[in-house]
Amino acid sequence: MNDNTSLIELEKERRMGGEGTIDSTRELRRIDLSDFDRRRDEIADQLWAAATDIGFFQIVNHGIPAEVIDRAFEMSERFFALPREIKDQYPLRKQDNAGYEFRSQVRPSIGVPDQKESYQVTLPHMDGLWPTEEELPGFRDAVLDFERRSWALAMKVLSCFAQKLAFDTDFFERAHDPASPNYQSALRLLHYFAVPPEARDHDAPWRAGAHTDFDVLTLLYQRDGQGGLEVLPGREMATESWTPVEPTSDSITCNIGDMLMRWSDDALPSNFHRVRGPRAGDNQDARYSIAYFAQADRDVVMESPSGAWEPITARDYLLERIRANYGK
Numbered sequence: 001m002n003d004n005t006s007l008i009e010l011e012k013e014r015r016m017g018g019e020g021t022i023d024s025t026r027e028l029r030r031i032d033l034s035d036f037d038r039r040r041d042e043i044a045d046q047l048w049a050a051a052t053d054i055g056f057f058q059i060v061n062h063g064i065p066a067e068v069i070d071r072a073f074e075m076s077e078r079f080f081a082l083p084r085e086i087k088d089q090y091p092l093r094k095q096d097n098a099g100y101e102f103r104s105q106v107r108p109s110i111g112v113p114d115q116k117e118s119y120q121v122t123l124p125h126m127d128g129l130w131p132t133e134e135e136l137p138g139f140r141d142a143v144l145d146f147e148r149r150s151w152a153l154a155m156k157v158l159s160c161f162a163q164k165l166a167f168d169t170d171f172f173e174r175a176h177d178p179a180s181p182n183y184q185s186a187l188r189l190l191h192y193f194a195v196p197p198e199a200r201d202h203d204a205p206w207r208a209g210a211h212t213d214f215d216v217l218t219l220l221y222q223r224d225g226q227g228g229l230e231v232l233p234g235r236e237m238a239t240e241s242w243t244p245v246e247p248t249s250d251s252i253t254c255n256i257g258d259m260l261m262r263w264s265d266d267a268l269p270s271n272f273h274r275v276r277g278p279r280a281g282d283n284q285d286a287r288y289s290i291a292y293f294a295q296a297d298r299d300v301v302m303e304s305p306s307g308a309w310e311p312i313t314a315r316d317y318l319l320e321r322i323r324a325n326y327g328k
Helices: 005-014 036-053 066-080 139-164 171-175 258-263 314-326
Strands: 030-032 056-060 099-102 116-121 186-192 208-211 217-221 229-231 241-244 252-256 273-275 287-294
Touching: 030 036, 036 056, 036 139, 066 116, 066 139, 066 186, 066 217, 066 287, 116 139, 139 171, 139 186, 139 217, 139 287, 258 314
Parallel strands: 030 056
Antiparallel strands: 056 252, 099 116, 116 186, 186 287, 208 273, 217 252, 217 287, 229 241, 229 273
């Protein structure tokens, strides 16, 4: 199997700009991670069943205290509330996936910028990209602590997938080394804009167009009442039947990324998802979320167990996907 597949995936994404239909009856499984060491086999079975079903699931009792998550969201809101001229001092360096961007991401599925701003933290590349203590006291320490906790949780979940794939349980932890200069996992703070008062009688445009994630595993932190995320179970274009993901502050929504689909010989699906703009009558205030993207280190060679996929470094894989999608 060669990597013309990226172009096939791009063509699928370009066809994903329509409304489709909504199916609210599908189950998005909530998986309890409590007593993890004793229940590892049971949890691994539950994660595998959920992931092979629709590629999305939510985890609860995951070990990150609610007050730590609340603090991260507080810091995110304070960052995005800074004047634009301050945020613009820390611009996104696309080659490093680090820094601040404003309405700059254009999805092939809709062809217009996502209605959001974001700030990306990729550990080896943050020199000169942190707000000063005078601008935002405590921000750097809080965000770095949250990144570390997110990494540890992602590795715990991935150890279960490693077990089910007959890899050793530390396989993915070795592939995501925060101390390595090749580390490219990213923590992304996201702010989707409130609908302006003059437009609240109308349906809002897409906040983020349909796409898959390029990474191994995504952890998405959301807040109660700030909905909009929808997933398309399965990769069959004909269905166009989207499932809403109800956000809860006590759970973390997780999804399989393209890297893990490749590493699993396509057993674990990386499914399309989007963020729908609020409809008239919905909560039309700002939406905040925080995503942790576990992406294998740049120098890691991705090899599928059966050899169905050609070996490729994680760096080259991401570059290939980015160029296909965004022409970079």
